[in-house]
Amino acid sequence: MDFETVIVETGNDFIGKITLNRPESLNTFNTLMAKELNKALLELDENRQVRVVLLKGAGKAFCAGIDVNELSNKTALQYKEWIELMERPLVTISKMKKPVIAQVHGVAAANGMGLAAAADIVIAEKGAKMGLTAINVGLNCIGPVIVVARCVGRKKALELLLFGNLIKTSEAFDLGLINKIAPREELEKEAEAYASELAIKSPVALQIAKQAFYNSEDMEYEKQFAYMNEAFARLCTTDDAKEGVAAFFEKRKPQWREK
Numbered sequence: 001m002d003f004e005t006v007i008v009e010t011g012n013d014f015i016g017k018i019t020l021n022r023p024e025s026l027n028t029f030n031t032l033m034a035k036e037l038n039k040a041l042l043e044l045d046e047n048r049q050v051r052v053v054l055l056k057g058a059g060k061a062f063c064a065g066i067d068v069n070e071l072s073n074k075t076a077l078q079y080k081e082w083i084e085l086m087e088r089p090l091v092t093i094s095k096m097k098k099p100v101i102a103q104v105h106g107v108a109a110a111n112g113m114g115l116a117a118a119a120d121i122v123i124a125e126k127g128a129k130m131g132l133t134a135i136n137v138g139l140n141c142i143g144p145v146i147v148v149a150r151c152v153g154r155k156k157a158l159e160l161l162l163f164g165n166l167i168k169t170s171e172a173f174d175l176g177l178i179n180k181i182a183p184r185e186e187l188e189k190e191a192e193a194y195a196s197e198l199a200i201k202s203p204v205a206l207q208i209a210k211q212a213f214y215n216s217e218d219m220e221y222e223k224q225f226a227y228m229n230e231a232f233a234r235l236c237t238t239d240d241a242k243e244g245v246a247a248f249f250e251k252r253k254p255q256w257r258e259k
Contacts, residue, residue, distance in 0.1 A: 005033035007058070008040045014199040015192070016050035016098075023059025028067040029086050029111050037089045045096040048258070051206065052198045053096070054191060055119060056103035063112025065134065086111055087143040090118040094214050097207040099198055103191040105184065109133045109166065114144025117151050117177060120210065121198075123191045124169050125184040130177060131166035150217075151176045202240040203258050 007019040018040050020027035027033075044050045057063055066086050074082060090111075093100050102108075102119035108130045116122050116130065124130075132141035132148065141148075141161055149157035152175045160167070172178045182190035198206065212231035216224045235241050239257040247254035 003036045003040065005030070006036045006040050008044070010044070010047065010049055012049075013196060014049065014051040015195045016044035016047060016053045018044070018053065018055050020055075020057040020063055023057075025067060026061040026064035026107070027057040027059065027112070028064050030067040030070055031082070031085060034085050034088060038092050041089060041092050041096060041100070045098050051098060051201075051203045052195045053098055053100045054103060054195045055100055055115075056191070057105070059106075061106030061112075062102070062104040062108045062128070063115055064107055065110030065112050068137070083143060087114070090114050090144070090147055093118045093120070097211060098203075099206060099210055101191065101195050101198070103187060104128050104130070104178070105187055107131075107166065110141050111144050114141065114147055117144070117147040121194065122178045123180040123182060123187070123194055124172070124178045125187045126169055126181055127184060128169045128172075129166040130169075130172050131164060132160045133164045133166065135162060135164035148177070202244055202254070202256050204238050204240040204256070205235060205244070208235045 003021075005020070005022050007017075007021050009017040009019075018037065020033065020037065022028065022030070022033060041053065044053050070082070099120045101121045101123065102116045104116050104122060104124035105128055106125075108116040108124075108128065110131075110133050113130045113132055116124075132145055134141045145157050145161045148160060152160070156175060167175075169178060169181050173181055180190070180194065208231055212228055216227045219227060239259050240254075243257060244254050
């Protein structure tokens with residue numbers, strides 16, 4: 001499918017790349033981009049030549065939130081449907097089989113911060129900033145704060161939600177919103193190296209690990225162990241698990257069979 005607001009790339013390295021491509025609007029979400037991003041995520045998740053998805057933004061910013069030009073003249077029901085559409089990619093990422101890495105530069109604000117927080121792994125440039133900024137224009141980020149709170153905890157999430165301040169990369173790293181920081185000039189290279197490191201691991205093991213993590217996240221403590229142990233047992237029966245162990249003992253690189 002041809003896209004207008006996102007660029008989708010695949011190659012021989014098992015990495016699928018999605019670039020938010022509304023640089024003139026700092027990659028803010030509009031209706032079309034929300035739909036296209038969600039579709040691109042789902043298509044790459046089903047592409048057997050893709051094991052890892054790398055998500056980034058064109059131009060000066062990763063994503064500055066939602067395009068306020070779409071705000072006016074809606075009923076309450078239409079606003080609800082509209083904001084659900086804006087946030088759908090955040091939910092989709094958690095349901096995908098394959099890991100998603102966000103490559104953040106410039107600013108990740110409001111729904112853009114939510115998108116970064118929703119990604120499984122985040123690498124950001126040293127000078128990037130993040131924030132739930134909608135409160136500053138009389139709105140709020142009560143959707144994006146859901147995923148942010150899962151990273152930072154209740155008190156800090158409420159501070160970010162109610163004050164709407166942008167925080168620096170160093171603070172975001174300390175809060176658990178970012179996994180790795182890279183200099184701006186090395187961000188692309190470091191992000192691709194990050195993705196490549198995941199792409200050489202067993203696709204089956206990665207997918208079972210990610211899905212089990214999200215599915216068990218809200219379970220009771222003991223039930224979570226039971227669920228995870230069942231997932232591990234399923235993994236042990238796969239060809240990839242047998243190949244991985246055999247390759248370890250034979251001191252060679254594994255040849256994943258993806259089943």
